[in-house]
Amino acid sequence: MDRSDLVAGAEVNETRITSNYDKHPAIRVEATDENCWAGWKHISTQLQKHVNERRQYQPNVVLVVDCYQGVYWESLEKTLRDTLEYDSFVVTRTAYKEEEDIREMVYPYLTDDRVFGKLTSLEIQDYFDPKAVETLKKQVASGQGVTVVVGEGAAAVVGHGDILVYVDMARWEIQLRMRRHEVNNLGVQNQQATFSQQYKQGFFIDWRVLDRHKQTLMDSWDYVLDTNKHNEPKLVRGTSIRQGLKLVSNKPFRVVPFFDPGPWGGQWMKEVCDLDKSAENYAWCFDCVPEENSLLLRFGQHVVEIPSINLVFAYPQSLLGQHVYQRFGREFPIRFDFLDTMEGGNLSLQVHPTKEYIKEHFGLDYTQDESYYMLDTREDAVVYLGTKNGIDPTEMIDKLREAQQTSRFDAEKYVNKWPVKKHDHVLIPAGTVHCSGRNSMVLEISATPYIFTFKLWDWDRLGLDGKPRPIHIDHGEKVIQWDRQTEWTKKNLINAIEKIGEGDGWIEEKTGLHASQFIETRRHWFTGTVPHHTGNTVNVLNLIEGREAIVESPSGAFEPFVVHYAETFIVPAAVGEYTVRPHGESVGQQCATIKAFVRN
Numbered sequence: 001m002d003r004s005d006l007v008a009g010a011e012v013n014e015t016r017i018t019s020n021y022d023k024h025p026a027i028r029v030e031a032t033d034e035n036c037w038a039g040w041k042h043i044s045t046q047l048q049k050h051v052n053e054r055r056q057y058q059p060n061v062v063l064v065v066d067c068y069q070g071v072y073w074e075s076l077e078k079t080l081r082d083t084l085e086y087d088s089f090v091v092t093r094t095a096y097k098e099e100e101d102i103r104e105m106v107y108p109y110l111t112d113d114r115v116f117g118k119l120t121s122l123e124i125q126d127y128f129d130p131k132a133v134e135t136l137k138k139q140v141a142s143g144q145g146v147t148v149v150v151g152e153g154a155a156a157v158v159g160h161g162d163i164l165v166y167v168d169m170a171r172w173e174i175q176l177r178m179r180r181h182e183v184n185n186l187g188v189q190n191q192q193a194t195f196s197q198q199y200k201q202g203f204f205i206d207w208r209v210l211d212r213h214k215q216t217l218m219d220s221w222d223y224v225l226d227t228n229k230h231n232e233p234k235l236v237r238g239t240s241i242r243q244g245l246k247l248v249s250n251k252p253f254r255v256v257p258f259f260d261p262g263p264w265g266g267q268w269m270k271e272v273c274d275l276d277k278s279a280e281n282y283a284w285c286f287d288c289v290p291e292e293n294s295l296l297l298r299f300g301q302h303v304v305e306i307p308s309i310n311l312v313f314a315y316p317q318s319l320l321g322q323h324v325y326q327r328f329g330r331e332f333p334i335r336f337d338f339l340d341t342m343e344g345g346n347l348s349l350q351v352h353p354t355k356e357y358i359k360e361h362f363g364l365d366y367t368q369d370e371s372y373y374m375l376d377t378r379e380d381a382v383v384y385l386g387t388k389n390g391i392d393p394t395e396m397i398d399k400l401r402e403a404q405q406t407s408r409f410d411a412e413k414y415v416n417k418w419p420v421k422k423h424d425h426v427l428i429p430a431g432t433v434h435c436s437g438r439n440s441m442v443l444e445i446s447a448t449p450y451i452f453t454f455k456l457w458d459w460d461r462l463g464l465d466g467k468p469r470p471i472h473i474d475h476g477e478k479v480i481q482w483d484r485q486t487e488w489t490k491k492n493l494i495n496a497i498e499k500i501g502e503g504d505g506w507i508e509e510k511t512g513l514h515a516s517q518f519i520e521t522r523r524h525w526f527t528g529t530v531p532h533h534t535g536n537t538v539n540v541l542n543l544i545e546g547r548e549a550i551v552e553s554p555s556g557a558f559e560p561f562v563v564h565y566a567e568t569f570i571v572p573a574a575v576g577e578y579t580v581r582p583h584g585e586s587v588g589q590q591c592a593t594i595k596a597f598v599r600n
């Protein structure tokens with residue numbers, strides 16, 4: 001098949017009979033499980049063995065077990081007490097400041113807003129009472145025999161000890177535990193608080209504090225303890241985790257996707273991603289939000305789950321590339337996720353803060369610039385985007401406010417409504433009023449900030465908790481760019497697609513994003529082998545057409561990596577050259593990928 005057979009946008013006539021979407025992408029790190037222990041019996045035996053070995057040449061041994069937020073604390077403490085032999089057992093929580101003082105300390109970052117706080121600059125040490133810390137330190141320093149020290153920030157209180165175990169937690173699992181009211185936020189007893197309160201405290205405070213602390217420990221981890229699956233704990237040597245992270249930072253990989261229902265959620269992902277058919281709907285799939293996702297690392301027969309942000313912390317330069325690292329630091333700036341409204345409803349009519357506004361009000365260095373890639377659509381699919389020519393901004397804001405009482409807002413009077421079809425790409429620079437309508441399957445390709453959605457109108461419906469979702473007209477009116485009207489929107493934001501290259505069996509197009517956004521997107525239609533280069537910046541791709549493709553290294557630098565329809569995958573900057581071609585049942589058929597990277 002030659003390139004004349006490639007038609008940009010042509011749909012492949014395929015029937016997706018069975019889902020081949022991999023929901024648990026595990027990365028093989030070590031062929032055997034000699035550095036990984038599963039189950040409390042084996043875990044405590046290994047820890048005890050290590051302690052005993054140390055005691056052969058030193059009389060006193062300190063085992064420090066530091067934890068992330070969201071660990072089942074009582075259960076962990078009890079298990080360690082029951083299964084280890086020790087002379088003293090120290091719980092660093094006893095050195096926390098008074099809860100009232102901690103609440104006062106975090107309040108400026110937590111604020112009274114239902115959704116938004118401000119990113120904290122607090123450090124883990126701020127949670128502890130200096131006098132109590134001194135006492136604990138003395139107690140540990142003078143401890144005879146074996147001392148076990150346990151708690152969030154334990155290593156910040158008493159140092160790394162002789163053996164350091166880190167109990168990490170995946171963000172998604174923490175959120176599920178918060179929803180079930182099973183865990184507390186850092187330094188407080190609040191497990192009965194609402195999920196949104198706990199999430200806000202996690203997002204703006206706890207996870208910032210503990211991520212900063214974690215980064216100081218990673219090189220010293222003797223072990224990582226994975227208790228994400230409560231009844232299937234796993235312990236891995238720190239050297240093996242570090243080796244795994246190094247491996248992943250040099251090859252294409254996927255993070256673990258997670259799926260969540262919503263008031264507008266749809267039915268498409270159930271089929272394509274093979275989800276529980278009895279669930280009412282699935283709205284979101286987060287499949288490249290490394291701050292929230294996790295990695296599955298395989299050691300022999302055991303699979304260990306760790307937060308994928310650990311990779312950004314450990315190998316930012318190989319993963320992100322020099323210029324992205326310089327610009328964003330240890331953050332992953334690109335986000336891919338799905339928004340499924342097939343047989344569901346409209347998203348909220350919304351707007352995101354401008355760069356200045358997000359910095360000033362919420363403390364972030366870059367903003368929620370977005371785009372909607374239409375992965376699939378029904379006949380009636382639309383995107384609301386940009387305000388209509390000549391509308392009166394004051395009137396629109398007044399009507400939005402009134403709508404909170406009247407339950408009516410004539411969105412079409414003020415906002416353009418554009419029909420969309422499969423493979424359209426809609427660009428949404430921050431400050432543009434927007435909303436994806438029902439019967440669409442959106443692949444969102446955006447900058448990473450993801451909770452700064454100022455809802456303007458939620459179509460008079462309730463959230464899943466039976467209450468109206470929070471509306472943010474006061475924020476919204478300050479950031480809407482009123483000059484993004486009909487013609488401008490059409491010209492600049494809808495299908496600004498340009499063919500920029502071709503080769504044997506492939507075509508390359510630039511599809512966005514808008515010049516004001518830092519992400520560039522390239523789409524390739526191909527039946528042959530497409531040459532790619534990371535350009536020394538991290539690449540994020542999704543197979544947007546075709547059942548299966550294979551990613552290969554021309555120099556054999558990494559093992560061939562197979563991806564399936566709708567799977568997002570990350571290619572670290574350090575990979576350099578790679579190719580993508582149809583594979584398996586897609587050989588001879590047209591496939592397509594969309595690739596995102598940070599502009600130079």
Ligand SMILES: O=P(O)(O)OC[C@H]1O[C@@H](O)[C@@H](O)[C@@H](O)[C@@H]1O
Pocket residue numbers: 262264339346347348349350370450451453455
């Ligand atoms: O849940 P609502 O407010 O309808 O928004 C759904 C989604 O819309 C998108 O444009 C993004 O802003 C997402 O971050 C958001 O989750």
